[in-house]
Every structure is written in structure tokens, then in C-alpha cells.
Amino acid sequence: MNEQGGSPYAIPRISLGMKPYIFIPLLGVIIYSLWENDAVENVTAPVDVVPPIEHSASLETMVGHCAECHGETGADSSGEEPYLAGQNIDYLVFAMRTYTMGIRHHADMEAAISGITLKDVKQLAAYYASQDLAWQGDGVGVEAFPEFSATDDxxxxxxxxxxxxxxxxxxxxxxxxxxxxxxxxxxxxxxxxxxxxxxxxxxxxxxxxxxxxxxxxxxxxxxxxxxxxxxxxxxxxxxxxxxxxxxxxxxxxxxxxxxxxxxxxxxxxxxxxxxxxxxxxxxxxxxxxxxxxxxxxxxxxxxxxxxxxxxxxGLPHQPVRVRQFKKPKKLAKACNTCHGYNGHSQNPSRPAISGQVEGYIVNALRQYQHGERDNNAMRKITQTLSQLELLAIADFYANQD
Ligand code: HEC
Ligand code: HEC
Ligand code: HEC
Ligand code: HEC
Missing domain, CATH: 1.10.760.10 (Cytochrome c-like domain)
Incomplete structure (x- = not known):
């Protein structure tokens, strides 16, 4: 789907090496077009909840800071951090804001994002969304569960x-x-x-x-x-x-x-x-x-x-409804209705999950399952998943390119 070398979205690639005056007007357009987007509106808290920092750090400085964990283009992970490169733009804005608003909790992310203005958040989202979707086949797996292979019956x-x-x-x-x-x-x-x-x-x-x-x-x-x-x-x-x-x-x-x-x-x-x-x-x-x-x-x-x-x-036992293991290919049909064909979401406010870091998908699904991450659709769909099905579906999406 999303081939190497071309962003799937209509956003030109932003390189930090570019002369800043080239991309300021461009960014202006992006920011303006994002201002009224759904994902931001879905967050009920008012915009000025994000406390402004004294002076807005430049994109380059911010990205340098994020790179410690997410890599320069948002395509690195040691197993826990999600890939950001090529992720849908509205979703990135929304995801960052969930940490500042106490909707999602993660100490590293709360620290990294604290004091960042909405404008910064949108710049960062535009930057990562414009990077190549270079997620696939990097073998960042779920090391915490060595005994289990997702393909096991x-x-x-x-x-x-x-x-x-x-x-x-x-x-x-x-x-x-x-x-x-x-x-x-x-x-x-x-x-x-x-x-x-x-x-x-x-x-x-x-x-x-x-x-x-x-x-x-x-x-x-x-x-x-x-x-x-x-x-x-x-x-x-x-x-x-x-x-x-x-x-x-x-x-x-x-x-x-x-x-x-x-x-x-x-x-x-x-x-x-x-x-x-x-x-x-x-x-x-x-x-x-x-x-x-x-x-x-x-x-x-x-x-x-x-x-x-x-x-x-003496009564004959006739099981009424036998719970079958839901194979990932079958399960994915339900997920794809929202996340796009094999997880290649084209909906700007829904995350792409194709090729995402396996350990991160597992964590995310468990967070929805336990109510640590709040989203109705995701809570509902994860509620009935066994841990084996959860690992298998994570493995399935992690391996989609
Ligand atoms: C110290 C490491 C660290 C730093 C620095 C860091 N992050 Fe993260 N980031 C993480 C981890 C770990 C997660 C996964 C947290 C979770 O499970 O909620 C994450 C999650 C995210 C997400 C959510 C992605 C998704 O798919 O929902 C976004 C967006 C993000 N980071 C952007 C940034 C940006 C932008 C910066 C720089 C301003 C940054 N991060 C700095 C470690 C870091
Ligand atoms: C040495 C005999 C023995 C072995 C070996 C054994 N069980 Fe049991 N199992 C029992 C007995 C006796 C009970 C009834 C215990 C009670 O009264 O709570 C029981 C109860 C159970 C129950 C509860 C059934 C119910 O209707 O509530 C389950 C489930 C179960 N065993 C699964 C297993 C599994 C799985 C294994 C293998 C990992 C296993 N058992 C190994 C003897 C055994
Ligand atoms: C309000 C619902 C309810 C009613 C009424 C009820 N049960 Fe139960 N029964 C349960 C539940 C729930 C369990 C499982 C409890 C547990 O985990 O120990 C259970 C467990 C049992 C078990 C243990 C089975 C096993 O495999 O370990 C037996 C035996 C049993 N019930 C018999 C009866 C009988 C006989 C009656 C009528 C007199 C009855 N129950 C009425 C809900 C009920
Ligand atoms: C009804 C729509 C819908 C369905 C069906 C659905 N999702 Fe989601 N999913 C979402 C939305 C919306 C989000 C973003 C939610 C948030 O705010 O955390 C999301 C988030 C996720 C995330 C977190 C992504 C990230 O980057 O943090 C994963 C992983 C995920 N879904 C996997 C699945 C899987 C696997 C299935 C099928 C078992 C599935 N989803 C079914 C709508 C859906």
C-alpha cells in the first residue's frame, strides 16, 4: 500500500535540512487546515489547557528531543515506543494531546510533551506524518513473551x-x-x-x-x-x-x-x-x-x-455455544472496518496500525482492555479477546507492510 519513498498523504516531506523560510508558509497552510479538525474537537477540554512554554522551541530542537526515543524520523523503536513516521496527522495531534490532558498516562511522554503549545504539537504532527512509513519488517517483536508464537494453534x-x-x-x-x-x-x-x-x-x-x-x-x-x-x-x-x-x-x-x-x-x-x-x-x-x-x-x-x-x-452434556479461537485473519476484518485495509488507515483521525511495533500494539490493546486507555470502540472490541488472540492480532498487524 504505502510504498517506501512516498508519503501516503498529500503532505510534502518536511526535511529539517530545508531552509526554514521555504517551509514556514507551507506549515502555515497545514496548521490552518488542521485547526478545525475532528480529532482536536473530540477532546472536550478547552484548547488553552495546554500550558504555553516561555518561548516556543523550534521544530528542530523539539524533534531532536523526541529522537532520543522515537528516532530522527519517528521510525525507531526499542520495542515499547510506537512508530510515528507516516502516522495519520490528526491522530498524532490527538495522541500527543491525550498525554497533556491526562487522558493517556505515560511518564516519559508526559515529561516529553509538557509545556508544549498546541502550535508545537501540530508542527510535530505534520513533521512525523510527512515522513516515510518505514515501519515494516524490522523485527521489533514481543520479547516479553518468548514461550509463545503467534502462529501456534x-x-x-x-x-x-x-x-x-x-x-x-x-x-x-x-x-x-x-x-x-x-x-x-x-x-x-x-x-x-x-x-x-x-x-x-x-x-x-x-x-x-x-x-x-x-x-x-x-x-x-x-x-x-x-x-x-x-x-x-x-x-x-x-x-x-x-x-x-x-x-x-x-x-x-x-x-x-x-x-x-x-x-x-x-x-x-x-x-x-x-x-x-x-x-x-x-x-x-x-x-x-x-x-x-x-x-x-x-x-x-x-x-x-x-x-x-x-x-x-445422567443428563447428556451438549455444549450450547463453544468458544472458538478467533484467527487473526478473521478478526482483522472487524478491525479493518475502522483501521483500513490491513491497518493502512486512510482516515486522518484513525491511527494506522500496519507495521506498528508489536510490543506497542500489545500494550495498547491491553490498555484498552483494562480501561487504562479510554475509547469506546476499542474497549468493546478488546473486551472479548483472549490474551492469545490479542498477541496473534498484534503479530498480524505488526507484520503488514
Ligand atoms: C523518553 C522517551 C520518549 C520521548 C523523549 C518521547 N517519547 Fe513519545 N512515546 C514514548 C513511549 C514509550 C510511547 C508509548 C506510550 C504509551 O504506551 O502510551 C510514546 C508515544 C508517543 C505517541 C503516541 C503514538 C500513538 O501511536 O498513539 C506520540 C504521538 C509521541 N510519542 C510523540 C512524541 C513526540 C512528538 C516527542 C517529542 C516532543 C516524544 N514523543 C518524545 C517515548 C518517548
Ligand atoms: C492428580 C489429579 C489432577 C490433575 C493432574 C489435574 N487435576 Fe484438575 N482437578 C482435579 C480435582 C480432584 C479437581 C476438583 C477440585 C475441587 O474440588 O475444587 C480438579 C478441578 C479442576 C478444574 C475445575 C473444574 C470445575 O468444574 O470447576 C479445572 C478447570 C481443572 N481441574 C483443570 C486441570 C488442568 C488444566 C490440569 C492440567 C494442567 C489439571 N486440572 C490437572 C484433579 C486433577
Ligand atoms: C444465580 C445463578 C445460580 C443459581 C440459581 C445456581 N447456580 Fe450453581 N453456579 C452458579 C455459578 C456462577 C457457578 C460457578 C461458581 C464458581 O465459580 O465457583 C455455579 C457452580 C455450581 C456448581 C459447581 C460446578 C463445577 O463444575 O464446579 C454446582 C455443582 C452447582 N452450581 C449446582 C447448582 C445447583 C444444584 C443449583 C440449584 C439448587 C444451582 N447451582 C443454582 C450460578 C448459579
Ligand atoms: C469502530 C472503530 C474501530 C474498530 C472496529 C477497531 N478500532 Fe482500533 N482504534 C480506533 C480508534 C478511534 C483508535 C484511537 C483511539 C484512542 O483515542 O486511543 C484506535 C486505536 C487502536 C490502536 C492504538 C494505535 C496507536 O497508535 O496507539 C490499536 C493498536 C488498535 N486500535 C487496534 C485495533 C485492533 C487490533 C482492532 C480489531 C480487533 C481494532 N483496533 C478495531 C477505532 C477502531
């Missing part, structure tokens, strides 16, 4: 782990007292494992089983088990003749047939009866903490619990 990694570390207990058929994991919701499985890891749910064996695993491995395992077929109906214990009375109070959350439609509520259909009984006692005695379940078990007697356990154990 999580089901393959998950199967490898499950076979070597979990199958002795969780392989079907399970021993009495061990839960069946196949077909449980991805979110529930991941949540349960994280709880063992943080000892919010205490169980010596499970605590040990997951203690050394990274979030990526926990996700691989969750994708794996969520996508495995549960036991067939004819492999289950004989079904109870009729449903116990108390089951009506469970249906709203766990589903009429014990197949949950909710991500954070486990299916009970086909679950091991001894495990079921122990789980219920855990909720009753407060060893296993869940407000919803504490209320649900409060008035149940021992025989009622046993009847429920026997009933659910």
Missing part, C-alpha cells in the same frame, strides 16, 4: 499440555470425585484455573497442577477442553426417572437441561456425581466462594443435594 498446544499434565486425572472416563472438563465454557475453565492459581479456590492438587503455568498456557488448556466432545449419553450413568423438585431453582442459571448458556456458569449435565456433591458442600461450608451459589445451596438438605447430583450426572 492453541488447540495443539493445549492438547500437548493436557496429555502430559492433566489427562491422568481429567481424561475420560474420570475417577469418582474428579470433574469432567470437556465442553465446559472457555471462560469458566479459565476462571476456575486462575482461582486455583491465586488460591481463591483452594485445592492442593489443583493448586500444584496449575502453579507454574502462564496465562497463555491456561488459555491454551481452556480452548482445548472447551472444544473437546463431552461423554456420549450412553456412557453416562442411568438417568433419574424424574427431576428432583429443587431443580427448578437451578434452571435459571444452569439451563433447563443442565447445559448452561452463560459463560461464567458451568454446565452441570453429565458432571461427575461425587464431584458435584463435594462442590455443593464446599459452597455450603463457605470453602468455595460464590455469592450466587451460596444463596442457591443455603436451604438444601443432604438428600436433596444427592438427588440433584444423581439427576444431573
Amino acid at each position: 492453541p488447540l495443539v498446544g493445549g492438547e500437548r499440555l493436557a496429555r502430559s499434565q492433566c489427562a491422568s486425572c481429567h481424561g475420560l472416563p474420570v475417577q469418582a470425585g474428579v470433574p469432567k472438563l470437556n465442553g465446559l465454557a472457555f471462560e469458566y475453565l479459565l476462571g476456575a484455573m486462575s482461582e486455583y492459581q491465586r488460591q481463591q479456590r483452594s485445592h492442593v492438587i489443583m493448586g500444584e497442577a496449575v502453579s507454574g503455568l502462564s496465562i497463555y498456557q491456561l488459555e491454551q488448556l481452556s480452548f482445548y477442553y472447551a472444544n473437546q466432545p463431552p461423554e456420549r449419553a450412553d456412557e453416562l450413568p442411568a438417568r433419574a426417572a424424574e427431576a428432583p423438585e429443587r431443580v427448578t431453582s437451578c434452571n435459571g442459571c444452569h439451563g433447563d437441561d443442565g447445559n448452561s448458556r452463560k459463560k461464567s456458569v458451568p454446565s452441570l449435565a453429565g458432571q461427575d456425581r461425587d464431584y458435584f456433591i463435594r462442590a455443593m458442600q464446599g459452597y455450603q461450608q463457605g470453602e468455595r466462594k460464590s455469592e450466587k451459589m451460596a444463596r442457591a445451596v443455603a436451604s438444601l438438605s443432604e438428600p436433596e443435594i444427592t438427588a440433584l447430583a444423581d439427576y444431573y450426572a
Whole structure:
């Protein structure tokens, strides 16, 4: 798309070597045309929030300062700094201002930008936007996550782990007292494992089983088990003749047939009866903490619990909606609607993300996910991303030229 040697936008390349009088009128035009732009207007705080410095530093001095981290043309990065070269101009103005207005937080950037006037910000944006988009293929990757390769299929990694570390207990058929994991919701499985890891749910064996695993491995395992077929109906214990009375109070959350439609509520259909009984006692005695379940078990007697356990154990488990791993190519279709074809945004107020530094994309996506960077669209789209999908989509865009 954006070939080397030509800026994708109608802004002539600004060289610091140019005689200043050549580019002052030019800059004037750019600044004037930017004055009323959307990105600036989207920031609700008034323009004079940016405190003016005593005398506006020259573009060259400013760029020299920024170069410490972003390189002379904004095309350097040690892995954390984003590339600025060839980025969309309105977006650059907007991004710089978010640091001075406390919308985005980063100590280095707040220091670098503090005291810079709006005029300076626009000059800097025009300068970086006019540089060659020289982002691609520089290998600035995500060094913090060496164990993970974005091209790995999580089901393959998950199967490898499950076979070597979990199958002795969780392989079907399970021993009495061990839960069946196949077909449980991805979110529930991941949540349960994280709880063992943080000892919010205490169980010596499970605590040990997951203690050394990274979030990526926990996700691989969750994708794996969520996508495995549960036991067939004819492999289950004989079904109870009729449903116990108390089951009506469970249906709203766990589903009429014990197949949950909710991500954070486990299916009970086909679950091991001894495990079921122990789980219920855990909720009753407060060893296993869940407000919803504490209320649900409060008035149940021992025989009622046993009847429920026997009933659910015989129901066929039919997962309602199985969470698939979203491959980056597919996911990118949603991103491209805003960021342009493969991230080459032509919309001046939306950032280009093609060829951007991988570690920076990962950080940015996590910031949106955790609400540390505020943007509705980005919060919404990152909310449902697993960490594996997040790394894979970052890797995808980092490798677009
Ligand atoms: C000490 C290092 C450092 C200096 C100096 C510095 N930056 Fe940054 N800059 C960063 C880092 C790190 C980030 C990423 C911060 C984040 O994640 O929010 C960043 C982010 C940015 C962004 C946001 C880009 C985006 O895609 O959202 C812009 C724009 C920017 N810098 C411009 C500048 C300009 C202009 C200067 C000089 C006035 C400058 N920076 C000086 C380290 C630096
Ligand atoms: C030595 C046997 C054993 C091994 C090995 C083991 N588990 Fe478990 N697992 C259990 C038992 C027993 C429980 C029930 C614990 C409880 O009552 O909270 C359990 C519970 C769980 C649960 C909670 C299920 C639910 O319905 O809430 C998950 C998820 C889980 N294990 C995943 C794994 C994974 C993934 C591995 C491999 C990394 C693993 N387990 C290895 C025995 C084992
Ligand atoms: C208001 C919603 C709600 C109701 C009503 C409810 N549950 Fe639950 N149930 C949950 C949630 C949420 C969890 C997961 C809690 C956790 O993480 O420990 C859960 C977990 C369980 C578990 C543990 C399953 C496992 O795999 O570890 C069992 C067993 C269970 N419920 C049985 C029942 C029964 C039987 C009833 C009816 C008497 C019932 N629940 C009613 C929401 C509910
Ligand atoms: C509805 C429009 C929309 C969609 C869909 C969307 N984005 Fe964004 N994205 C934006 C906007 C607007 C921004 C600038 C937000 C800000 O102020 O931080 C942004 C910012 C970003 C940034 C930060 C760029 C930088 O330089 O700091 C990244 C990375 C990003 N998006 C990636 C994605 C990915 C990956 C997807 C798909 C999973 C996606 N976006 C989907 C609109 C969208």
C-alpha cells in the first residue's frame, strides 16, 4: 500500500535540512487546515489547557528531543515506543494531546510533551506524518513473551499440555470425585484455573497442577477442553426417572437441561456425581466462594443435594455455544472496518496500525482492555479477546507492510 519513498498523504516531506523560510508558509497552510479538525474537537477540554512554554522551541530542537526515543524520523523503536513516521496527522495531534490532558498516562511522554503549545504539537504532527512509513519488517517483536508464537494453534498446544499434565486425572472416563472438563465454557475453565492459581479456590492438587503455568498456557488448556466432545449419553450413568423438585431453582442459571448458556456458569449435565456433591458442600461450608451459589445451596438438605447430583450426572452434556479461537485473519476484518485495509488507515483521525511495533500494539490493546486507555470502540472490541488472540492480532498487524 504505502510504498517506501512516498508519503501516503498529500503532505510534502518536511526535511529539517530545508531552509526554514521555504517551509514556514507551507506549515502555515497545514496548521490552518488542521485547526478545525475532528480529532482536536473530540477532546472536550478547552484548547488553552495546554500550558504555553516561555518561548516556543523550534521544530528542530523539539524533534531532536523526541529522537532520543522515537528516532530522527519517528521510525525507531526499542520495542515499547510506537512508530510515528507516516502516522495519520490528526491522530498524532490527538495522541500527543491525550498525554497533556491526562487522558493517556505515560511518564516519559508526559515529561516529553509538557509545556508544549498546541502550535508545537501540530508542527510535530505534520513533521512525523510527512515522513516515510518505514515501519515494516524490522523485527521489533514481543520479547516479553518468548514461550509463545503467534502462529501456534492453541488447540495443539493445549492438547500437548493436557496429555502430559492433566489427562491422568481429567481424561475420560474420570475417577469418582474428579470433574469432567470437556465442553465446559472457555471462560469458566479459565476462571476456575486462575482461582486455583491465586488460591481463591483452594485445592492442593489443583493448586500444584496449575502453579507454574502462564496465562497463555491456561488459555491454551481452556480452548482445548472447551472444544473437546463431552461423554456420549450412553456412557453416562442411568438417568433419574424424574427431576428432583429443587431443580427448578437451578434452571435459571444452569439451563433447563443442565447445559448452561452463560459463560461464567458451568454446565452441570453429565458432571461427575461425587464431584458435584463435594462442590455443593464446599459452597455450603463457605470453602468455595460464590455469592450466587451460596444463596442457591443455603436451604438444601443432604438428600436433596444427592438427588440433584444423581439427576444431573445422567443428563447428556451438549455444549450450547463453544468458544472458538478467533484467527487473526478473521478478526482483522472487524478491525479493518475502522483501521483500513490491513491497518493502512486512510482516515486522518484513525491511527494506522500496519507495521506498528508489536510490543506497542500489545500494550495498547491491553490498555484498552483494562480501561487504562479510554475509547469506546476499542474497549468493546478488546473486551472479548483472549490474551492469545490479542498477541496473534498484534503479530498480524505488526507484520503488514
Ligand atoms: C523518553 C522517551 C520518549 C520521548 C523523549 C518521547 N517519547 Fe513519545 N512515546 C514514548 C513511549 C514509550 C510511547 C508509548 C506510550 C504509551 O504506551 O502510551 C510514546 C508515544 C508517543 C505517541 C503516541 C503514538 C500513538 O501511536 O498513539 C506520540 C504521538 C509521541 N510519542 C510523540 C512524541 C513526540 C512528538 C516527542 C517529542 C516532543 C516524544 N514523543 C518524545 C517515548 C518517548
Ligand atoms: C492428580 C489429579 C489432577 C490433575 C493432574 C489435574 N487435576 Fe484438575 N482437578 C482435579 C480435582 C480432584 C479437581 C476438583 C477440585 C475441587 O474440588 O475444587 C480438579 C478441578 C479442576 C478444574 C475445575 C473444574 C470445575 O468444574 O470447576 C479445572 C478447570 C481443572 N481441574 C483443570 C486441570 C488442568 C488444566 C490440569 C492440567 C494442567 C489439571 N486440572 C490437572 C484433579 C486433577
Ligand atoms: C444465580 C445463578 C445460580 C443459581 C440459581 C445456581 N447456580 Fe450453581 N453456579 C452458579 C455459578 C456462577 C457457578 C460457578 C461458581 C464458581 O465459580 O465457583 C455455579 C457452580 C455450581 C456448581 C459447581 C460446578 C463445577 O463444575 O464446579 C454446582 C455443582 C452447582 N452450581 C449446582 C447448582 C445447583 C444444584 C443449583 C440449584 C439448587 C444451582 N447451582 C443454582 C450460578 C448459579
Ligand atoms: C469502530 C472503530 C474501530 C474498530 C472496529 C477497531 N478500532 Fe482500533 N482504534 C480506533 C480508534 C478511534 C483508535 C484511537 C483511539 C484512542 O483515542 O486511543 C484506535 C486505536 C487502536 C490502536 C492504538 C494505535 C496507536 O497508535 O496507539 C490499536 C493498536 C488498535 N486500535 C487496534 C485495533 C485492533 C487490533 C482492532 C480489531 C480487533 C481494532 N483496533 C478495531 C477505532 C477502531
